Amino acid sequence: MDRRKFIVGAGLTALAAASPISLDAANKRGKRINVNHRGKSGKLKLSFEPYELKLRHAFNLARYSRTTTPDVQVKLEYDGIVGYGEASMPPYLGESVESVTKFLSSLDLEQFTDPFRIEDILTYVDNVAPNNRAAKASVDIALHDLLGKIMGQPWYKIWGLNPEKTPVTSMTIGIDTEEKVRQKVEECRGFKLIKVKMGLDKDQETINIIREMMPDVPICVDVNQGWKSKEHGLEMCHWLAERNCWFVEQPFDKEMIDETAWLRERSPLPIIADEAFQRLPDIVRFKGVYDGINIKLMKSTGLHEAYKMVTLARALDMKVMVGCMTETSCGVTAAANLSPLVDYADLDGNLLIANDRFSGMTVENGKITLHDIPGIGIKLLAGK
Numbered sequence: 001m002d003r004r005k006f007i008v009g010a011g012l013t014a015l016a017a018a019s020p021i022s023l024d025a026a027n028k029r030g031k032r033i034n035v036n037h038r039g040k041s042g043k044l045k046l047s048f049e050p051y052e053l054k055l056r057h058a059f060n061l062a063r064y065s066r067t068t069t070p071d072v073q074v075k076l077e078y079d080g081i082v083g084y085g086e087a088s089m090p091p092y093l094g095e096s097v098e099s100v101t102k103f104l105s106s107l108d109l110e111q112f113t114d115p116f117r118i119e120d121i122l123t124y125v126d127n128v129a130p131n132n133r134a135a136k137a138s139v140d141i142a143l144h145d146l147l148g149k150i151m152g153q154p155w156y157k158i159w160g161l162n163p164e165k166t167p168v169t170s171m172t173i174g175i176d177t178e179e180k181v182r183q184k185v186e187e188c189r190g191f192k193l194i195k196v197k198m199g200l201d202k203d204q205e206t207i208n209i210i211r212e213m214m215p216d217v218p219i220c221v222d223v224n225q226g227w228k229s230k231e232h233g234l235e236m237c238h239w240l241a242e243r244n245c246w247f248v249e250q251p252f253d254k255e256m257i258d259e260t261a262w263l264r265e266r267s268p269l270p271i272i273a274d275e276a277f278q279r280l281p282d283i284v285r286f287k288g289v290y291d292g293i294n295i296k297l298m299k300s301t302g303l304h305e306a307y308k309m310v311t312l313a314r315a316l317d318m319k320v321m322v323g324c325m326t327e328t329s330c331g332v333t334a335a336a337n338l339s340p341l342v343d344y345a346d347l348d349g350n351l352l353i354a355n356d357r358f359s360g361m362t363v364e365n366g367k368i369t370l371h372d373i374p375g376i377g378i379k380l381l382a383g384k
């Protein structure tokens with residue numbers, strides 16, 4: 001055996017030992033693998049820059065309105081391979097460009113010479129400071145992108161998931177004037193599920209417009225904590241159930257636990273938690289309060305914990321939804337890798353912005369479509 005073949009062989013054997021990927025799969029993709037990835041000289045290098053997301057439409061929710069979302073784009077490099085990540089910071093989560101850059105600046109990832117030590121690396125990142133969930137997610141996403149590229153495989157394959165089992169994704173219609181709602185409904189043609197933001201005084205009016213324009217497409221509603229009384233919530237759930245609605249997300253203030261449990265007992269529609277939780281330990285107390293959870297990478301600190309959330313929710317016999325913030329295709333595609341495991345998906349954040357930097361997962365005939373691209377499954381667009 002010549003020296004080069006020996007080195008490639010040794011590298012693949014080491015890779016197979018270090019990861020759940022079969023040696024067969026690694027051999028078939030051998031040329032994509034950097035055999036030096038476990039070399040002692042390798043170091044994880046983190047870099048980042050602010051990137052303001054421009055929204056295609058003003059985003060009006062029950063509690064606020066905005067036209068941009070602050071975001072930080074992240075790169076994690078190891079032996080010449082680059083993984084991409086991002087932190088998106090809608091204001092209600094309490095993070096900002098300043099807090100994210102401060103957190104990322106405080107990290108010393110160069111201490112890690114083996115990028116496959118996911119537990120060690122992400123536990124270190126999590127323990128540097130509390131909160132900072134989007135900042136932590138940006139490192140987790142970039143690490144997953146990097147590792148998938150080193151292994152030459154997309155993460156849905158690494159997790160053993162069937163890409164045929166992806167759900168449809170909803171497209172979101174915000175709270176708006178009748179003219180704007182009609183315009184948005186037109187833009188939603190082709191989607192197989194419409195998500196409607198609620199919680200102000202125009203809930204029924206908005207649904208009536210959508211039902212008139214699209215009588216057959218199922219809807220789901222996100223109240224964003226906007227309903228004030230349990231009686232009104234129950235009345236609305238019955239009204240929505242008669243209009244082909246699949247579920248209701250976060251009907252009441254996250255502190256209204258008793259009212260939510262009361263509604264869940266009586267509602268004909270599943271009640272899904274969103275603002276009510278952030279991290280994995282929060283979910284245990286939801287049994288009997290919510291029927292399901294909406295996992296978002298910017299809350300869960302990324303894919304590693306999001307996967308654990310799916311497992312825990314299933315063990316509690318709860319439904320699982322995967323959602324997103326307004327994000328580029330980087331964050332949205334990362335989350336899409338998990339989608340074959342979930343009941344519902346709301347992965348339209350990249351479609352709501354005008355300045356995406358990546359191509360990634362696509363929506364075809366309303367369904368999330370994963371592509372065979374190593375890592376989280378994205379490509380940087382030319383000139384970005």
Ligand code: MG
Pocket residue numbers: 222224249250274275294
């Ligand atoms: Mg929500």
